[in-house]
Amino acid sequence: MFGKLMIGATALLLLAAQVCAETIEDKVAVCAGCHGADGKPVDKTIPTIWGQQAGYLYIQLRDFKRGDRKSEIMQPIATQFERDDMLAIAEYFSQKPWPDLGQPRAPKDVAAKAITASASVGCPACHLDRFQGDGTVPRLAGMGRDYLAKTIADFRTRARGNNPGMSDLMLATSPDDLAALVEYLAGL
Amino acid sequence: MHVKGLAAFAAAVGVGLLSGAAIAQEVKQEKQSVLGNANVPPVTQEQLNAADKNAKDFLLTNGNYAQTRFYPGKQISRDNVRNLHVAWIFQTDVKESLETSPIVVDGVMYVTTSFSHVYALDAKTGQQLWHYAHKMGPITVYCCGPNNRGVQVLGDRVYLATLDSKLMALNAKTGEAVWTTNIADPELGYSETMAPTVVKDKVLIGTNGGEYGIRGFVRAYDAKTGKQLWNFNTIPENSVGVWATKDATGRDMHRNIQAEKDMLAKIGDPYAKLGGGVWQNPSVDLATNRIYLVVGNPSPDLDGSNRPGDNLYTNSMVSLDLDTGKYVCHFQYIAHDVWDLDAVSPTVLVDVKDKGGKTIPGVIHAGKTGHIYVHDRKDCSLIRFSEAMVPQENMWVLPTKEGARMLPGANGGVEWSPIATDPGQALAYAINLHQPMTYHVETSAYPNGKLWLGGAFKVIPGEKQSGNITAVNYNTGKIAWQVNTPEPMIGGILATAGGLVFTGEGNGKFAAYNSSNGKELWSFRAGAGVNAPPSSYMVGGKQYVVVGAGGNTQLDYKRGNNIIAFTLD
Numbered sequence: 001m002f003g004k005l006m007i008g009a010t011a012l013l014l015l016a017a018q019v020c021a022e023t024i025e026d027k028v029a030v031c032a033g034c035h036g037a038d039g040k041p042v043d044k045t046i047p048t049i050w051g052q053q054a055g056y057l058y059i060q061l062r063d064f065k066r067g068d069r070k071s072e073i074m075q076p077i078a079t080q081f082e083r084d085d086m087l088a089i090a091e092y093f094s095q096k097p098w099p100d101l102g103q104p105r106a107p108k109d110v111a112a113k114a115i116t117a118s119a120s121v122g123c124p125a126c127h128l129d130r131f132q133g134d135g136t137v138p139r140l141a142g143m144g145r146d147y148l149a150k151t152i153a154d155f156r157t158r159a160r161g162n163n164p165g166m167s168d169l170m171l172a173t174s175p176d177d178l179a180a181l182v183e184y185l186a187g188l
Numbered sequence: 189m190h191v192k193g194l195a196a197f198a199a200a201v202g203v204g205l206l207s208g209a210a211i212a213q214e215v216k217q218e219k220q221s222v223l224g225n226a227n228v229p230p231v232t233q234e235q236l237n238a239a240d241k242n243a244k245d246f247l248l249t250n251g252n253y254a255q256t257r258f259y260p261g262k263q264i265s266r267d268n269v270r271n272l273h274v275a276w277i278f279q280t281d282v283k284e285s286l287e288t289s290p291i292v293v294d295g296v297m298y299v300t301t302s303f304s305h306v307y308a309l310d311a312k313t314g315q316q317l318w319h320y321a322h323k324m325g326p327i328t329v330y331c332c333g334p335n336n337r338g339v340q341v342l343g344d345r346v347y348l349a350t351l352d353s354k355l356m357a358l359n360a361k362t363g364e365a366v367w368t369t370n371i372a373d374p375e376l377g378y379s380e381t382m383a384p385t386v387v388k389d390k391v392l393i394g395t396n397g398g399e400y401g402i403r404g405f406v407r408a409y410d411a412k413t414g415k416q417l418w419n420f421n422t423i424p425e426n427s428v429g430v431w432a433t434k435d436a437t438g439r440d441m442h443r444n445i446q447a448e449k450d451m452l453a454k455i456g457d458p459y460a461k462l463g464g465g466v467w468q469n470p471s472v473d474l475a476t477n478r479i480y481l482v483v484g485n486p487s488p489d490l491d492g493s494n495r496p497g498d499n500l501y502t503n504s505m506v507s508l509d510l511d512t513g514k515y516v517c518h519f520q521y522i523a524h525d526v527w528d529l530d531a532v533s534p535t536v537l538v539d540v541k542d543k544g545g546k547t548i549p550g551v552i553h554a555g556k557t558g559h560i561y562v563h564d565r566k567d568c569s570l571i572r573f574s575e576a577m578v579p580q581e582n583m584w585v586l587p588t589k590e591g592a593r594m595l596p597g598a599n600g601g602v603e604w605s606p607i608a609t610d611p612g613q614a615l616a617y618a619i620n621l622h623q624p625m626t627y628h629v630e631t632s633a634y635p636n637g638k639l640w641l642g643g644a645f646k647v648i649p650g651e652k653q654s655g656n657i658t659a660v661n662y663n664t665g666k667i668a669w670q671v672n673t674p675e676p677m678i679g680g681i682l683a684t685a686g687g688l689v690f691t692g693e694g695n696g697k698f699a700a701y702n703s704s705n706g707k708e709l710w711s712f713r714a715g716a717g718v719n720a721p722p723s724s725y726m727v728g729g730k731q732y733v734v735v736g737a738g739g740n741t742q743l744d745y746k747r748g749n750n751i752i753a754f755t756l757d
Binding site: 054055058059066068087090091094116117119120121122124125126128129134135136158162163164165166167168169171172173 | 648
């Protein structure tokens with residue numbers, strides 16, 4: 001909790017500096033404080049945005065601003081931006097290389113369980129081959145394990161309510177299978 | 189996406205520093221179109237009208253306006269098909285799901301790939317003539333892969349609909365864009381994967397989006413200018429219908445009509461977000477100037493609680509006037525669907541026997557339910573339905589939170605795969621899936637263009653899946669023959685006057701069968717899933733069969749990037 005507050009405070013400080021920002025570099029400077037100056041998030045529950053699909057990044061910023069996706073941290077940040085800013089920021093980060101977080105590959109039995117669960121729901125039908133994502137569907141391969149676990153749990157409780165379809169799919173998948181998927185995806 | 193991955197990698201390292209020419213090449217090809225020169229004569233409307241008798245070209249997605257997928261050439265026959273060999277293989281730049289129906293005009297072939305690329309190829313050699321690499325907008329929203337099913341040519345234009353919901357005319361000779369029209373807003377769940385149907389200077393196009401709470405439509409655009417000529421909403425403002433309690437085959441669907449009526453009184457007609465995508469080509473009856481199309485599932489797929497009524501015209505065949513887009517007739521297979529067992533495989537116009545045995549103009553559709561439905565073209569009424577081509581169990585059990593098992597699974601039966609027909613034998617050939625699934629329901633409000641499933645359908649791990657090729661006599665509804673395959677089938681099929689049918693499987697097998705008895709006469713292993721409809725054509729006095737081998741996103745069949753043409757030695 002204390003950590004969260006600290007991050008929140010940092011965000012506000014950085015935000016104050018950002019109001020008069022002009023260039024795209026100025027606009028995104030604040031993001032590095034949490035999402036990492038080298039693309040590696042500073043905290044394990046913060047998602048990787050470097051190299052993420054542009055459509056997906058845009059939609060998340062839009063949803064934070066609208067309040068469709070609740071986040072005390074991201075909502076005030078996203079509220080600053082107009083649609084064109086969001087599109088530009090999304091494009092900017094999508095062009096960065098996806099960082100290697102050095103997470104271990106899932107052990108064979110865990111991977112096998114994850115692949116069975118994935119085939120049952122058909123995750124690759126949307127997240128595509130090797131979970132690379134496309135357009136408004138996010139890349140999952142190599143995403144931070146703790147963030148994956150958190151956001152999947154949030155989908156299940158609908159605390160993350162900006163995609164009821166994903167919530168439905170997560171609810172139809174057992175917590176056991178989801179744990180295996182988290183390990184597997186993080187290690188890809 | 190294969191190419192994009194490389195592009196990101198190259199961007200990271202800095203393209204200038206890369207010595208690997210191959211990588212730079214792929215990056216270049218993803219970003220840039222390669223204009224060229226295809227020496228191809230304009231296609232006239234008369235040629236298109238007579239496509240069913242033309243063995244030289246393959247002019248329409250499903251062979252001809254009646255969509256019979258019956259190719260009239262017979263150089264390749266039951267007697268010699270064992271001598272079929274690869275003529276050439278063309279590798280596209282995109283290694284993802286291939287669902288393209290190759291179009292051939294006077295020795296020039298047009299194929300498309302995932303992410304809406306178009307290639308013009310020399311149909312004799314496979315040499316690339318030009319490549320249109322669509323610059324995709326950042327926002328794409330689609331359900332089952334970044335697919336594209338092909339183009340159509342009229343005059344000197346190639347018509348394409350893109351994943352980011354644009355309609356385009358390209359120069360058939362060079363690949364340059366001539367005009368572009370926005371069809372609908374991708375941010376609200378609209379996308380395009382179908383090939384347009386072009387007829388009488390109209391470009392007919394539907395839309396995807398049944399998983400996103402769209403309001404579906406079919407439209408005609410002016411082929412010369414890209415201006416919209418008419419729009420037909422697949423969901424009328426009165427979508428309630430007749431409170432049908434039984435499906436087309438007479439089985440009870442377990443609707444709670446009173447609860448639906450109470451909900452209707454509370455929330456009104458749910459037409460505005462009711463789905464009803466159209467993502468397969470309509471057939472065109474040139475004699476009566478009508479088109480016949482099928483409308484997909486209601487949104488959200490599995491939860492009917494917030495969409496009282498029959499949800500017209502979802503899960504229906506609909507006929508419209510070609511010139512005005514005005515409604516003529518419809519037939520709904522499943523009212524108030526909560527299983528996503530909707531109507532997707534394209535309609536086919538053939539003469540059929542009516543109930544009294546009289547031959548009349550008919551229209552047939554192969555359902556995800558596993559039945560082939562035979563209709564009277566005049567009023568859309570149902571004449572008969574075939575024996576089930578796949579196992580059916582526990583129909584129509586309602587989806588539950590924990591999941592209720594029912595067969596067929598939500599992919600069918602027959603998915604989008606076009607069927608073929610051989611009018612001489614009165615046979616329709618369909619490829620099927622058998623995937624045992626559980627159906628799960630969840631309730632949530634309309635999510636502003638986001639995925640809206642109303643639950644989930646899950647393949648049951650450990651239960652055996654399979655597929656089949658089935659020939660059905662559409663005058664009797666009886667199954668004439670059936671070939672079982674180890675995996676569920678998706679893609680398409682072609683019948684030829686040579687007495688053959690050609691179709692492929694997810695494991696890479698592509699084979700020819702005797703169209704009278706299903707005996708396998710020839711096969712080939714493509715190395716990636718053959719999940720696209722084959723075409724056939726003649727060039728230099730020789731018949732070719734061509735098919736895409738790119739695998740399939742939805743069923744996760746091995747991806748590839750090959751267009752493979754075969755001919756006799």
